[in-house]
Amino acid sequence: MSIRAEHEIHQRRKGRNVGVGLMLAGFVVLVLALTFVKITSGDFELPRVEDAG
Amino acid sequence: MTDVSYQNTQQTTEATLGDYFALMKPRVMQLVVFTALVGLLAAPVAVHPVIAIASILFVAIGAGASGALNMWWDADIDQVMLRTAKRPIPAGKVTPDEAKMLGFALSGMSVMMLALSANLLAAFLLAFTIFFYIVIYSAWLKRSTPQNIVIGGAAGAFPPVIGWVIATGSMSIEAWLMFALIFMWTPPHFWALALFMKADYHDAGVPMLTVTHGRTSTRKHILIYTVPLVILAVGTGFTAIGGPVYLAIALVLNALFLKGAFDIWRRDEAQSDADGYAVEKKFFKLSLWYLFLHFGAILAEALLPVTWGVWA
Numbered sequence: 001m002s003i004r005a006e007h008e009i010h011q012r013r014k015g016r017n018v019g020v021g022l023m024l025a026g027f028v029v030l031v032l033a034l035t036f037v038k039i040t041s042g043d044f045e046l047p048r049v050e051d052a053g
Numbered sequence: 054m055t056d057v058s059y060q061n062t063q064q065t066t067e068a069t070l071g072d073y074f075a076l077m078k079p080r081v082m083q084l085v086v087f088t089a090l091v092g093l094l095a096a097p098v099a100v101h102p103v104i105a106i107a108s109i110l111f112v113a114i115g116a117g118a119s120g121a122l123n124m125w126w127d128a129d130i131d132q133v134m135l136r137t138a139k140r141p142i143p144a145g146k147v148t149p150d151e152a153k154m155l156g157f158a159l160s161g162m163s164v165m166m167l168a169l170s171a172n173l174l175a176a177f178l179l180a181f182t183i184f185f186y187i188v189i190y191s192a193w194l195k196r197s198t199p200q201n202i203v204i205g206g207a208a209g210a211f212p213p214v215i216g217w218v219i220a221t222g223s224m225s226i227e228a229w230l231m232f233a234l235i236f237m238w239t240p241p242h243f244w245a246l247a248l249f250m251k252a253d254y255h256d257a258g259v260p261m262l263t264v265t266h267g268r269t270s271t272r273k274h275i276l277i278y279t280v281p282l283v284i285l286a287v288g289t290g291f292t293a294i295g296g297p298v299y300l301a302i303a304l305v306l307n308a309l310f311l312k313g314a315f316d317i318w319r320r321d322e323a324q325s326d327a328d329g330y331a332v333e334k335k336f337f338k339l340s341l342w343y344l345f346l347h348f349g350a351i352l353a354e355a356l357l358p359v360t361w362g363v364w365a
Contacts, residue, residue, distance in 0.1 A: 012067045019070035030107055034170055037103045 072146040073155060076124055077117030084344075085116040085212045091348045092216025092231055095294050095355040100220045108171040108219045112179060112212060115163035119183045119208075122156035125149050126191045130257040136250055171219040178218060182211040196258070199265040203278075206239030207232075213348070227294045234289065234347060237282040241275045241314060242340040248272070248317070249330035249337070272318045275336075279314035283307040286347060296354040303350065306343050313339055 089112045093105055100108075124131065124142055132143035141147040160183050168176035190205035213231035218224060247254055247263045248271060254261040262271045286307050290300035313336040320332060 009067050012069055016068075016070050030110070033103050034107050037101050041101065 068141070068147045068151070072141045073151075075141050076121040076147060076152050076155060077159075078120030078123075079117075081120055081209075082113050082116050084209070086113045087345070088231070088235065088348055089113075089212040089216035089219075091352045091355075092213030092228060093220050094216075095213075095227065095231070095351050096217045096220035097293075098220045104170055105219070108167060108175070109216070111163045111167040111170060112215055112219075114159050115167070115179045115183055116212070118156045118159035118163060119186045120156075121152045121159065122183070122187045123191050125152040125156060126187065127195075128152075130259060133257040134250075134253040136253055167219075172222045174222060174224075175215050175218040178211060178215045182208055182215070185211075197260065199260050199262045201260065202243045202262075203240050206236050206243075209239060210235035227292060230285075230289050230292060230294065231348075231351065233285055234282075235344065237278065237285055238340065238344055240278045241282065241310075242337065242344075244271050244275050244278075245317065245333050245337040245340065248325070248333045268322055272320070276314045276318040279311055283311050289351075294351050294354065296357070298357065299347075299350040299354050302346055306346055309339060310336075310343055 086109055089109055093100060093109065124140055127137075128142040128149050131137035131140050137143065142149055142152055160180075164176050164180045164183075167179050186205075186208035190201065190208050194201040194205050210232045213235070214224065214228045217228035217231070244262055247261045248268060255264045262274055266274075287300070287303050289295050290303050295303075313332070316332050317336055325331075325333060
């Protein structure tokens with residue numbers, strides 16, 4: 001007999017975890033795309049570094 | 054959330070992702086996404102599609118977060134009302150604490166991300182909308198005054214302004230016209246619902262107009278509030294966000310809406326009981342189309358490449 005029987009609760013948790021994982025992955029892709037668009041748009045400027053010398 | 058009434062809202066099963074999604078009031082989110090998108094596209098400034106999609110997504114998440122916080126705060130009355138008894142907390146699928154934590158976490162995340170993707174003013178407006186919906190409407194007005202729907206309607210009216218600000222970085226009269234359209238539409242819409250939901254609000258102790266002033270007075274209020282709404286909606290047709298397409302749609306819709314409000318005012322409870330509140334239900338259904346088609350018309354005017362006559 002299996003020590004760790006697959007319970008309906010495990011299936012629910014698995015579905016939830018997969019869903020959260022996919023959403024986090026989507027969020028990372030979205031932030032990446034946003035960053036790319038922001039730094040390639042015309043009005044983006046890097047902060048000026050003052051000459052310490 | 055004024056008493057210890059959670060005996061019946063204990064979690065009975067482990068929540069699924071769908072239960073958490075239901076906490077975010079997906080149907081309200083649809084309306085928020087649509088009106089914010091119209092505000093964004095009607096603005097006279099082009100936005101990069103990635104920034105537009107991301108910003109609208111964060112507005113939707115902010116709306117969902119306020120939905121979850123509303124369900125946490127109103128869990129005690131949600132379990133009393135037939136219309137809301139199957140929501141995740143009263144149904145025992147999600148605990149009030151989970152809803153609260155989800156709501157606060159998503160609120161913070163959505164506001165910060167909107168500040169990064171769009172601008173600070175849009176993020177401030179989103180934060181203010183969430184604050185208004187939870188603190189001003191849910192926690193204060195909803196349980197204390199029959200003006201709850203009138204003033205609380207502002208929370209649902211902000212999304213097109215946020216959309217406009219995402220594009221332009223500033224506010225203008227056109228954005229506030231779209232705000233006013235939703236703001237003025239909210240009372241007749243919810244009072245019609247309150248008429249045919251009958252005892253729901255009374256049982257829950259929510260001081261809706263039907264409970265505090267009676268049903269005859271509510272019918273009169275629907276007609277009185279519909280008149281300025283009609284003037285505003287048709288008048289918007291002559292502004293920069295209007296046009297001939299909008300005006301044609303607005304004239305038809307507002308004639309129907311005014312007739313619906315007049316029919317409700319003319320009836321009494323005996324007549325409504327006899328036909329199962331057919332006129333009130335029809336008016337409520339029309340009110341959903343009313344808002345959708347007005348904003349659809351504003352969108353059509355924004356996307357149409359030509360202008361005519363006084364709109365040129």
